[in-house]
Amino acid sequence: xxxxxxxxxxxxxxxxxxxxxxxxxxxxxxxxxxxxxxxxxxxxxxxxxxxxxxxxxxxxxxxxxxxxxxxxxxxxxxxxxxxxxxxxxxxxxxxxxxxxxxxxxxxxxxxxxxxxxx
Amino acid sequence: xxxxxxxxxxxxxxxxxxxxxxxxxxxxxxxxxxxxxxxxxxxxxxxxxxxxxxxxxxxxxxxxxxxxxxxxxxxxxxxxxxxxxxxxxxxxxxxxxxxxxxxxxxxxxxxxxxxxxx
Numbered sequence: 001x002x003x004x005x006x007x008x009x010x011x012x013x014x015x016x017x018x019x020x021x022x023x024x025x026x027x028x029x030x031x032x033x034x035x036x037x038x039x040x041x042x043x044x045x046x047x048x049x050x051x052x053x054x055x056x057x058x059x060x061x062x063x064x065x066x067x068x069x070x071x072x073x074x075x076x077x078x079x080x081x082x083x084x085x086x087x088x089x090x091x092x093x094x095x096x097x098x099x100x101x102x103x104x105x106x107x108x109x110x111x112x113x114x115x116x117x118x
Numbered sequence: 119x120x121x122x123x124x125x126x127x128x129x130x131x132x133x134x135x136x137x138x139x140x141x142x143x144x145x146x147x148x149x150x151x152x153x154x155x156x157x158x159x160x161x162x163x164x165x166x167x168x169x170x171x172x173x174x175x176x177x178x179x180x181x182x183x184x185x186x187x188x189x190x191x192x193x194x195x196x197x198x199x200x201x202x203x204x205x206x207x208x209x210x211x212x213x214x215x216x217x218x219x220x221x222x223x224x225x226x227x228x229x230x231x232x233x234x235x236x
Contacts (some may be wrong), residue, residue, distance in 0.1 A: 107164045110158050
């Protein structure tokens, strides 16, 4: 079974509107971290936001917030007030704590391509 | 400036011709890893290293080799490249956590190397 699932291969959003990118995960590890990365057309991976499994509050970073629902194993990214520069691929990723054999490996979802319309 | 560098950024080669993609980081990170990115599959880990002379396989190690002789460098070697290794490759680095385990520190990614094997 996939550990990280992003069910939206592509999405459109109108400029200045908010958008939610879905991410569900699967782990039996009690301690884990969830990450979102942005990949613009230039190809680099840009870290956006992090949520730890024991964090009580949802993470926020500027216009990015993470809607963390632990019981449902979902970690959706919310982008408020979309801008044209937000058009990119977005990846959800997870790092598990106790599976040390995998070191600090990030397990990635397949990504969501977001397109912001002017 | 803290960064992960990769060279070359673009490479077109032919089947069977050995090649090396270099990766270097200037942040004194213990942990380094290589990922490949393919459409719809996100990023998958090839190899990782927790410190000098300590390397291990990730999810998709077949056809690749690595070495970690110095802390800052982690080259990826394709001894006999094949067309199914055509992909976008990322090197990443981060600190290890306490006791060599989990770290909330994000992984820093290099700019990527786009490899085409004909």
